[in-house]
Amino acid sequence: MTHDDMLRSDNLPHEPEKATLEGKNKFLGFWFFLGGETVLFASLFGTYLALKNSFGGTEGVPTTELYGLELVFIMTVLLLTSSLTSVYAMYHMKNHDFKKMQLWLGVTVLLGLGFLGCEIYEFYHYVHEYHHTFTAHAFGSAFYTLVGFHGGHVVFGLLWITTLMIRNAKRGLNLYNAPKFYIASLYWHFIDVVWVFIFTVVYLMGKVA
Amino acid sequence: MSKNTNSAHSEQFYKEKHKEEMKHQVITFAMMIIFTIIAFGLVAGGFSKYFTIPVILVLAVVQFLFQLYYFMHMNQKGHEMPALMIYSGVFAAALTVLGLTTIVWW
Numbered sequence: 295m296t297h298d299d300m301l302r303s304d305n306l307p308h309e310p311e312k313a314t315l316e317g318k319n320k321f322l323g324f325w326f327f328l329g330g331e332t333v334l335f336a337s338l339f340g341t342y343l344a345l346k347n348s349f350g351g352t353e354g355v356p357t358t359e360l361y362g363l364e365l366v367f368i369m370t371v372l373l374l375t376s377s378l379t380s381v382y383a384m385y386h387m388k389n390h391d392f393k394k395m396q397l398w399l400g401v402t403v404l405l406g407l408g409f410l411g412c413e414i415y416e417f418y419h420y421v422h423e424y425h426h427t428f429t430a431h432a433f434g435s436a437f438y439t440l441v442g443f444h445g446g447h448v449v450f451g452l453l454w455i456t457t458l459m460i461r462n463a464k465r466g467l468n469l470y471n472a473p474k475f476y477i478a479s480l481y482w483h484f485i486d487v488v489w490v491f492i493f494t495v496v497y498l499m500g501k502v503a
Numbered sequence: 504m505s506k507n508t509n510s511a512h513s514e515q516f517y518k519e520k521h522k523e524e525m526k527h528q529v530i531t532f533a534m535m536i537i538f539t540i541i542a543f544g545l546v547a548g549g550f551s552k553y554f555t556i557p558v559i560l561v562l563a564v565v566q567f568l569f570q571l572y573y574f575m576h577m578n579q580k581g582h583e584m585p586a587l588m589i590y591s592g593v594f595a596a597a598l599t600v601l602g603l604t605t606i607v608w609w
Binding site (some may be wrong): 321330332337339363368374375378408480483491502 | 508513517520521524525528529532534535539540543546550552555556559560562563566567570571574575581584585587589592593595596598599600601602603604606607
């Protein structure tokens with residue numbers, strides 16, 4: 295297959311994301327990366343669990359009083375829905391419908407921005423109402439590292455998807471960029487996977503114990 | 504000509520297949536929303552922590568598997584290496600969390 299063939303938008307094969315060797319390698323390499331990310335987040339979760347409610351000599355607000363369930367619930371629904379919309383985008387990619395794929399990726403980005411806005415409000419609220427800051431105590435450091443690292447992933451994912459959308463807007467779908475879209479959507483799902491554990495282990499278990 | 508009809512047929516076949524997958528994914532989404540509501544409901548309802556914590560952890564694991572197998576397409580063929588990689592990651596992750604949480608107790 296020549297380079298020009300790869301960049302053609304018509305007559306795409308079934309599963310364009312895995313039709314080329316480059317696409318297959320990206321797919322495998324990215325799953326390998328996700329395995330590593332799992333361990334990375336596990337170390338942050340372990341640190342958080344070990345240092346939860348550790349205030350040292352300073353005064354701090356314990357998890358049961360600090361967290362509010364309403365905002366976390368809204369954030370969870372926003373991120374879960376954005377996971378579904380990126381599935382919709384991949385559905386249209388497999389049917390070779392570039393415009394609809396772009397549309398659903400756009401919806402995904404908007405929902406992700408909504409999530410990010412809620413998280414920024416949440417951190418602002420903790421810092422100003424409860425003096426729960428990064429440097430206040432070990433609990434604060436562990437909390438902001440874990441949740442902030444996830445938030446950082448959301449920011450990166452949003453920039454990634456937006457860049458792909460803008461860069462390929464005029465190209466249309468082809469064998470060169472289909473793997474890129476597919477892998478960005480895998481990343482977005484992984485962000486939601488991590489959030490499932492954050493809302494369960496950090497917020498819900500913090501509210502119970 | 505016969506080649507053309509063939510590709511039109513297979514296109515139709517894949518369209519139907521994708522539609523079927525999409526249906527499963529929408530059902531997955533609905534179940535994940537329900538599990539999320541149950542988890543939040545249990546915590547908001549103020550049940551005993553020895554009941555609530557195991558249940559919400561199990562719900563999280565089920566959501567994790569839904570996300571992997573339906574949203575990230577691990578139920579489709581050709582996902583042996585991704586499964587190996589993600590489960591190796593989960594294994595190392597479990598050891599990491601276990602190590603970090605037990606060290607503090609001793």
